[in-house]
Amino acid sequence: MSDSDEVLLAPLEEADARARELLRPRLELPMRLVVETYGFLGLLASRILATRIQTAARKVVAKLTMRVSNDLYCMATLAARGFPLQAATLGASAVEGALAAAFIRESEGRASKWIEHSDRRHSFESVPTMISDVIGDVRAHETGSLAYQIYRELCMPKHTNPLVELRVGAEWRDDGVEFRNGLDLTENAIKVSFFALQ
Amino acid sequence: MAICAETLAKVLLEPSDQREATERLGLIREIAKKLDAEALQLGWARVPEGARGRDLTMPETEEVSE
Numbered sequence: 428m429s430d431s432d433e434v435l436l437a438p439l440e441e442a443d444a445r446a447r448e449l450l451r452p453r454l455e456l457p458m459r460l461v462v463e464t465y466g467f468l469g470l471l472a473s474r475i476l477a478t479r480i481q482t483a484a485r486k487v488v489a490k491l492t493m494r495v496s497n498d499l500y501c502m503a504t505l506a507a508r509g510f511p512l513q514a515a516t517l518g519a520s521a522v523e524g525a526l527a528a529a530f531i532r533e534s535e536g537r538a539s540k541w542i543e544h545s546d547r548r549h550s551f552e553s554v555p556t557m558i559s560d561v562i563g564d565v566r567a568h569e570t571g572s573l574a575y576q577i578y579r580e581l582c583m584p585k586h587t588n589p590l591v592e593l594r595v596g597a598e599w600r601d602d603g604v605e606f607r608n609g610l611d612l613t614e615n616a617i618k619v620s621f622f623a624l625q
Numbered sequence: 626m627a628i629c630a631e632t633l634a635k636v637l638l639e640p641s642d643q644r645e646a647t648e649r650l651g652l653i654r655e656i657a658k659k660l661d662a663e664a665l666q667l668g669w670a671r672v673p674e675g676a677r678g679r680d681l682t683m684p685e686t687e688e689v690s691e
Contacts, residue, residue: 574628
């Protein structure tokens with residue numbers, strides 16, 4: 428019986444606690460990074476809100492910064508309990524929020540565009556455009572290109588891309604396939620959580 | 626998620642916030658560096674040597690799936 432099977436057979440709360448116990452040593456360092464980042468974003472948001480002049484841009488940026496920090500909190504919660512695909516999905520949203528905040532910065536024009544956004548089919552701004560503006564050209568700049576690559580990887584679980592779905596939550600063998608409904612403590616699952624939190 | 630800290634820090638830090646924020650960001654960078662080393666050791670490198678920008682943690686795809 429594998430660790431996953433054993434944990435899944437336990438009552439829900441007990442399974443949750445045992446999953447956290449089993450995953451803690453494997454995800455200790457990425458969790459530390461998330462905790463530190465969570466605190467850092469809280470500090471940034473509080474500083475933005477503490478400034479005397481509250482422009483629309485500052486308010487939007489503070490709102491987005493808090494959204495990102497809450498995404499991080501939820502990601503850590505999901506990853507710690509053996510739900511890597513869901514953690515990575517939130518990771519894509521967190522990156523989008525961070526980019527939007529940085530893209531708006533002090534720009535009242537961009538903040539107004541964000542506030543007045545009324546298109547349900549499209550985002551406020553495309554991710555490549557925001558990365559190119561904030562970090563570096565996604566096609567020519569090394570860091571910009573890397574950031575876009577990370578974002579795209581995080582988007583795969585978000586869109587149930589088969590490349591990821593086939594590797595996490597299911598084990599394909601010659602004699603059939605074994606699906607895992609609920610938490611996943613396999614090596615592939617830990618790898619995805621590690622990537623998402625990193 | 627170091628990418629979120631770096632992205633927001635880049636544009637939100639003001640001179641008066643520099644000290645505390647820089648210290649915290651420094652710690653985040655330190656952990657991120659250790660994570661890169663751990664990932665490399667595990668064969669999960671996000672930025673493997675000689676292939677910067679390519680990811681091995683999940684399979685590579687040419688499709689933009691945002």
